[in-house]
Amino acid sequence: MLRSCAARLRTLRVLRRQPGDARLPGSQPGSGKLRSFSFEDVTEKDQALPKPSWSKDLRLLFDKFMKKCEDGSWKRLPSYKTSYTTSTIQDIRAFFSGSIPLKEELMSQARLFTRSFEDGLGFEYVMFYNDDEKRVVCICQGGLYLQGPPGFLHGGALATLIDITLGTNAMVAGGPVMTANLDISFKRPVPLCSVVVINSQLDKVEGRKFFVSCNVRSVDEQTLHTEGTGLFIKLEPGKSLI
Numbered sequence: 346m347l348r349s350c351a352a353r354l355r356t357l358r359v360l361r362r363q364p365g366d367a368r369l370p371g372s373q374p375g376s377g378k379l380r381s382f383s384f385e386d387v388t389e390k391d392q393a394l395p396k397p398s399w400s401k402d403l404r405l406l407f408d409k410f411m412k413k414c415e416d417g418s419w420k421r422l423p424s425y426k427t428s429y430t431t432s433t434i435q436d437i438r439a440f441f442s443g444s445i446p447l448k449e450e451l452m453s454q455a456r457l458f459t460r461s462f463e464d465g466l467g468f469e470y471v472m473f474y475n476d477d478e479k480r481v482v483c484i485c486q487g488g489l490y491l492q493g494p495p496g497f498l499h500g501g502a503l504a505t506l507i508d509i510t511l512g513t514n515a516m517v518a519g520g521p522v523m524t525a526n527l528d529i530s531f532k533r534p535v536p537l538c539s540v541v542v543i544n545s546q547l548d549k550v551e552g553r554k555f556f557v558s559c560n561v562r563s564v565d566e567q568t569l570h571t572e573g574t575g576l577f578i579k580l581e582p583g584k585s586l587i
């Protein structure tokens with residue numbers, strides 16, 4: 346989660362174009378300042394760009410959303426495997442008030458779960474964000490190592506994709522969050538290696554609570570595979586997680 350958290354914070358920095366700014370994403374100027382809370386020192390290949398392992402459907406959808414980005418209404422969210430420097434890890438620890446149990450040498454080896462497979466065998470996905478509509482769309486393809494029932498995507502893999510999509514939606518709206526609740530209704534199985542679209546919407550914000558919902562459809566939109574809702578809680582700087 347922490348790696349996911351930090352990667353998404355860095356994604357937000359790109360999204361909001363605040364180079365060198367130590368503010369938390371979503372916070373107002375002058376509030377939520379953190380010492381050196383920056384991920385600028387992480388330089389890695391952006392994973393949310395076309396690869397040879399992508400199917401034609403994923404490539405076509407990617408091109409379609411990139412077109413939507415041209416007028417600025419949609420933005421592509423970069424995504425990284427992440428590997429952090431010692432100072433960055435210290436800053437993440439400071440944010441969580443020292444409550445991260447993992448030793449530093451192990452933290453530097455940890456990787457973002459959804460970006461830990463070989464290209465094409467696990468999660469291939471790109472997210473796009475529309476600020477006006479408070480929507481995040483994730484176009485994704487679950488590879489051969491994500492099988493559940495023979496020939497179909499594992500429900501837990503789809504739940505993961507839903508979690509990161511809804512979580513990203515909450516996070517671009519409000520800053521760092523954690524999943525408190527996920528409710529998923531599986532309606533039709535997703536064929537392995539097929540492409541689906543997760544369409545999420547920020548429904549409501551109540552204090553630190555962000556309520557987000559989504560549906561998952563096939564590329565041709567004819568099949569409704571899944572519906573889901575999630576509750577995400579905005580994290581408070583300095584508050585211990587444990």
Ligand SMILES: CCCCCCCCCC(=O)SCCNC(=O)CCNC(=O)[C@H](O)C(C)(C)COP(=O)(O)OP(=O)(O)OC[C@H]1O[C@@H](n2cnc3c(N)ncnc32)[C@H](O)[C@@H]1OP(=O)(O)O
Nearest residue numbers: 346349350353508509512513521522523524525526552578
């Ligand atoms: C950080 C970047 C993340 C990027 C996107 C997410 C993708 C990755 C998602 C993950 O994998 S996260 C890992 C799975 N989630 C967890 O491990 C979370 C475990 N739970 C916690 O650590 C805490 O419960 C949590 C941080 C979610 C909330 O603890 P807090 O102490 O900050 O909140 P608090 O208990 O004060 O509750 C705040 C409000 O939320 C409500 N709430 C908290 N948990 C709830 C829950 N489970 N269901 C319903 N409501 C809940 C709570 O009632 C209260 O409502 P009110 O303000 O109206 O009083």
